[in-house]
Amino acid sequence: MPTLRQGQFAAHIYTLVALLLTLASPSNFADTAKSATTKYSYSDAHLHIVDFFQEGDPLPDLIRAMDKGGIDHAMISGIPLMKKWHENEPKRPRYYAGDDAGMYWYSATDSYVAEAYRKLPKEQRERLHPFLCGFNPTDKNADKHLRQMLETYPNVWQGIGEVLTRHDDLTALTQDDTPRANNEAMYRVYRVAAEFELPVLLHSNITSKRERNPLYVSEIKDALAAHPDVNFIWAHAGTSATLHRYQDKLDFLLTELEKLLADHDNLYIDLSWTVLEPYLLDKSQDAAAGWVKLVEQYPTRFMIGSDALGSYDKIAASLKEYTPFLSALSKETAQKLARDNFLALLPPKPISDKLANADQDKD
Template sequence: MNVLAKYICCTIVTLVIIGPSYAPAQNKTSDDGVLFNDSHFHLTNYIQEGITAERLLELMGSKVERSTLFGIPLQQQWSYQNSGMFSPSYYLESDAPLYYYSFTDAYIAMQYRSLSREQQARFDPMITGFNPADMYAARHIERVLRTFPGVFTGIGEFTIHKEFVSPKVSGEVASLTNPALDSILEFAGRVGMVVVIHNDIDMPMSKEKTAPVYLNQMKSLLKRHRNTSIIWAHMGLGRIVHPVGYGSASRSEAHPTQISIVEEMLSDPELSHVCFDISWDEVAKYIVRTPETVAATAKLVNKYPDRFLFGTDVVAPPNQEFYLAVHKMYTPLWNALDPQTSEKVRKGNYKRIFDEGRRKVRAWEKANIRN
């Protein structure tokens, strides 16, 4: 059975097991009309095409005040031997490899620079065009900062382990134990850059076990870089890397639940620098699946209101309705949260984290870059 067939089968099984979607209630918005600040947004796709920053501003309108600006660090190769004259635009549309595409950083920088100062203030561009298995990666990040001072706030979203994607990447496989990744996070911490990292908590199709495969490696990595502001994208989840016992009230060492895993990390003082984003429509499906999953998530987020951020993880949206759809999917969660917590997750935590990142990176640039 090929990878795509496995994905389809697993998706069907997951939907059957978890049950019907939880019906959304009426959405609550604050008086200013702003729905959220977007902590996870891709301006371009896997063939480095997308929309302009100016077009994104139109889609944001008065509904979204601030947003990150990511490229995608990987380019899908168009291999004639693989797909003939069919040009794949997504990594699931071809068996040809992916390769790192460093020009994405220059493109994001120039998109940002094409805007007025007032427009620029609404964006936080991020550096993504580096290979996290390359010991020179930190030098690439520094080179981008020196080439485009006054532009970038952080790095990411970049990927270590990701279902379907990791096996397709040309060259050495990225790893949580590779010193190259440590050098990247050390440099980001020294400069003050915000880090958004994608790392699946488990292997695709893995069976229940004491702990997800990558959990302990991820925690060890995070604890080695306590001076770095890190956001773990999607709470470590994926399309088929689904939550472990999500929403279950039980908790045991042998069979941890997703809620207990995240709660344990949030309560660990050695991980106080780590936040989680709940971006992506796939993650939204898990969280709003039933009243029980909504309640379990809301209880956790209400307990740690400063440690979660909302992002869309939308790639080059064609219109505003498409762009806002993920936020709408989360309506049951917004309604289940305390109003103050909802405000922090949707807006306030973004401003606190990314404003501090901006301040620190500009200070580093002032001290280290000569005009």
């Protein structure tokens, strides 16, 4: 049997002692204790109550899932697109990418949300924050739909979105023009948002599947600059699962966010789903230092969400996956990210008050 020489044995002992001292340092104990004991209250800032077939579990199920997961509040919206079950397809697809059949814009999704919301008891409604999304973002009639829904359900709506503009394969399947964050139809939508103080949750990919540069960042820049009175929530920080399948990590993303946040006070970042990995957490599941620094620099400008699609059984687990990142932040910043920042963007007054004032002005 091989044996260690005296010098090798001493070296091994020294290494072991150093390792034990490192693990036993107060800072490591503090970090471990913080991660293990801190319980966060959450707002789910990105949640759809239906899927791409306009089907979803009832809202009482969502309330139960929120209670179970320590989620105080949730944004809720429909999905502005419906997946077509094509005549030539023998099996109904389960997801929008299940086959090559197209997608079409579906405005009734907003009515589904409003009616489901209004059936809840008042104390449950106070925890949910419905957003409008059932319009075609390439249609200059979109603002008319928004106004009609605001007037029909004046005590329901608290935001606009998720608006689906550039979205890789989803856009390719959609039966219409390619939507952009900076087209005239969307500018009309932003004017409604400004009038009623509604935040806009906007999906706008920062690049395409194959371009390793911020190809489309100018589109969101234009929208931010043209509408400084609108608070924009950039869904997934401009990323998507498809982008990551083709490109893995977007090396330019953090730098572009730093520039945009510095230049535009009306930009907020939704860190849901595709941002957690490979950005906020590294391969060892530790918080990425560059992202920790950015969030601490702009502690009121970030939020998290589950991006659930009509099913709520995993929303608590989705939000708790952020624990290693939250634990790397200061206590105050962590709670803002987990819960408070989303709530701070909601309109200060009900839409009905705005509509009443508008009617008085006409008189």
